[in-house]
Amino acid sequence: MSEDLNQRIAEAQAKLDAQKQPSAIDSAKGMGVGFKMASDFIAAVIVGAGLGWGLDELFGWSPWGLIVCLLLGFITGVKNIVAAATEAARQTAENGSTGLRNMAPKSGQDKGDGA
Amino acid sequence: MMVSTDPMHQFQISRLLPIEAGGYDLSFTNSALFIAIAVFGIIGFLAFATSNLQTIPGRAQSLAEIWYKFVAGIVHDVNHDDGKPFIPLVFTLFSFILIANLLGMFPYFFTATSHVAVTFTMALFTIGLVVVIGVWKNGFKFLKIFTPSGVPLYILWFVVIIEIFSFLSRPLSLGMRLFANMLAGHVALKIFAGFIPTLAIGLPVIGVFMGGLLVLPLVVGITALEFLVAFLQAYVFAILTCVYLNDALHPGH
Numbered sequence: 001m002s003e004d005l006n007q008r009i010a011e012a013q014a015k016l017d018a019q020k021q022p023s024a025i026d027s028a029k030g031m032g033v034g035f036k037m038a039s040d041f042i043a044a045v046i047v048g049a050g051l052g053w054g055l056d057e058l059f060g061w062s063p064w065g066l067i068v069c070l071l072l073g074f075i076t077g078v079k080n081i082v083a084a085a086t087e088a089a090r091q092t093a094e095n096g097s098t099g100l101r102n103m104a105p106k107s108g109q110d111k112g113d114g115a
Numbered sequence: 116m117m118v119s120t121d122p123m124h125q126f127q128i129s130r131l132l133p134i135e136a137g138g139y140d141l142s143f144t145n146s147a148l149f150i151a152i153a154v155f156g157i158i159g160f161l162a163f164a165t166s167n168l169q170t171i172p173g174r175a176q177s178l179a180e181i182w183y184k185f186v187a188g189i190v191h192d193v194n195h196d197d198g199k200p201f202i203p204l205v206f207t208l209f210s211f212i213l214i215a216n217l218l219g220m221f222p223y224f225f226t227a228t229s230h231v232a233v234t235f236t237m238a239l240f241t242i243g244l245v246v247v248i249g250v251w252k253n254g255f256k257f258l259k260i261f262t263p264s265g266v267p268l269y270i271l272w273f274v275v276i277i278e279i280f281s282f283l284s285r286p287l288s289l290g291m292r293l294f295a296n297m298l299a300g301h302v303a304l305k306i307f308a309g310f311i312p313t314l315a316i317g318l319p320v321i322g323v324f325m326g327g328l329l330v331l332p333l334v335v336g337i338t339a340l341e342f343l344v345a346f347l348q349a350y351v352f353a354i355l356t357c358v359y360l361n362d363a364l365h366p367g368h
Contacts, residue, residue, distance in 0.1 A: 028350075032350065035351065
């Protein structure tokens with residue numbers, strides 16, 4: 001009798017789990033991932049431009065400092081996005097939710113495959 | 116009649132109590148007022164909630180416990196047991212950003228987190244702390260965060276440059292995301308809300324219905340979205356603080 005009940009509970013639970021919609025928190029996390037990618041990219045480009053301009057001012061390398069550093073900043077921005085996307089995809093595969101937790105590179109692993 | 120719909124007006128800083136000391140303008144501004152309200156509001160609420168601790172918590176104590184456990188959970192998820200000393204820091208950052216963001220959602224209130232000066236102070240403090248803790252705990256090994264493992268030597272110099280750029284972009288990214296989100300959200304809200312009176316005045320009868328039936332639901336929707344963003348940005352700031360601290364504690368995993 002009780003086994004039958006347990007089985008029915010398990011079946012009902014499985015049915016509920018299967019039709020579970022992504023919660024508001026999950027979609028909010030997805031939004032967070034998006035914001036993070038956008039701002040990481042822009043920030044890297046701005047850092048490149050600022051650093052290049054600073055080097056030009058300091059050492060009189062104009063315009064090469066700006067050109068080189070801006071390109072490096074752009075590369076860094078793309079790398080930041082790829083790293084964030086890789087991590088988000090890994091988390092999604094792992095636990096089914098859009099990953100924001102632990103999102104940024106845990107230094108070693110994903111910087112390794114990013115390079 | 117002209118409706119005041121200047122979306123940037125709400126971000127203007129005004130002196131409430133002019134103070135000048137040593138040639139510096141140290142006036143108490145509307146920004147400072149709302150920062151103070153946020154800080155003393157948090158301290159006051161938590162002091163009240165924990166003043167009469169019980170095994171079976173009341174409403175205020177429950178809320179304080181959920182709040183604290185949420186932040187402690189974030190820190191534990193990212194940093195595990197090493198993160199314990201940083202729970203107060205992350206809790207402070209999260210609470211301040213959350214309450215300052217939510218205060219900004221009240222009409223006519225000032226959004227302190229919509230100013231670069233406030234967000235960058237927090238971002239620079241966070242990254243500064245990461246550097247200090249990283250060097251203090253690891254010494255020169257902290258520099259390992261710039262040299263990912265498993266990269267062949269001939270390309271390592273280039274990867275190191277990219278990593279340095281990436282590290283420098285962190286405080287900018289951290290501060291910019293919060294400020295830009297709050298600024299953009301409030302500007303969008305103001306502009307869309309401004310459509311309603313503009314339509315009503317511009318098109319006497321149809322405009323009132325268009326504003327009321329088409330634009331108002333949109334404004335309500337954006338307001339709801341802004342509450343989500345207010346929470347989300349505090350959450351993202353807290354998570355990234357933890358992630359960066361993790362780099363400081365374990366450079367070059």
